[in-house]
Amino acid sequence: MIQEFKAFLMKGNVMDxxxxxxxxxxxxAIVNSLVGDLIDPIIGLVMAGVNFSDMFIDLSGTNPASLxxxxxxxxxxxxxGAFITAIINFVIIGFVVFMLVKMMNxxxxxxxxxxxxPAGPSEVDLLKDILAALKK
Numbered sequence: 001m002i003q004e005f006k007a008f009l010m011k012g013n014v015m016d017x018x019x020x021x022x023x024x025x026x027x028x029a030i031v032n033s034l035v036g037d038l039i040d041p042i043i044g045l046v047m048a049g050v051n052f053s054d055m056f057i058d059l060s061g062t063n064p065a066s067l068x069x070x071x072x073x074x075x076x077x078x079x080x081g082a083f084i085t086a087i088i089n090f091v092i093i094g095f096v097v098f099m100l101v102k103m104m105n106x107x108x109x110x111x112x113x114x115x116x117x118p119a120g121p122s123e124v125d126l127l128k129d130i131l132a133a134l135k136k
Contacts, residue, residue: 031096035088043088052088055081 008014036053044050056067057078064070070077121129 027093027096031089031093035085035092039088039092040085052081052084055079055084 040052044052054067056070057080058064058070059076059078060070062070062073062075064073064075064077067077067079067081
């Protein structure tokens with residue numbers, strides 16, 4: 001049973017999946033930083049200082065000053081700003097994955113385009129040569 005489990009773990013697909021998950025987690029951290037630290041402030045600046053991460057609707061009636069204060073007090077909040085940030089993250093990740101797939105497809109197409117074999121004499125030319133040799 002242990003040998004089967006070891007063989008399962010050492011299959012190429014399992015290792016590829018593990019590498020993909022690790023790279024995906026690191027990539028997610030980068031995208032979250034890109035959105036939270038760079039894109040959200042720019043969009044907020046364009047939208048007159050709106051900060052997505054602090055956008056919420058207080059459902060408890062306590063009127064907290066910020067989302068962090070509301071969560072700390074245990075107030076019921078509808079944090080739609082976090083949802084907007086998640087949508088921006090999704091669009092960025094989708095675009096980057098699209099560009100990676102597009103680049104890989106282009107590289108694969110170049111790899112498949114093997115150089116054409118040098119053009120030799122056509123079938124008609126060969127038949128003419130055979131006919132000439134037979135006439136001699």
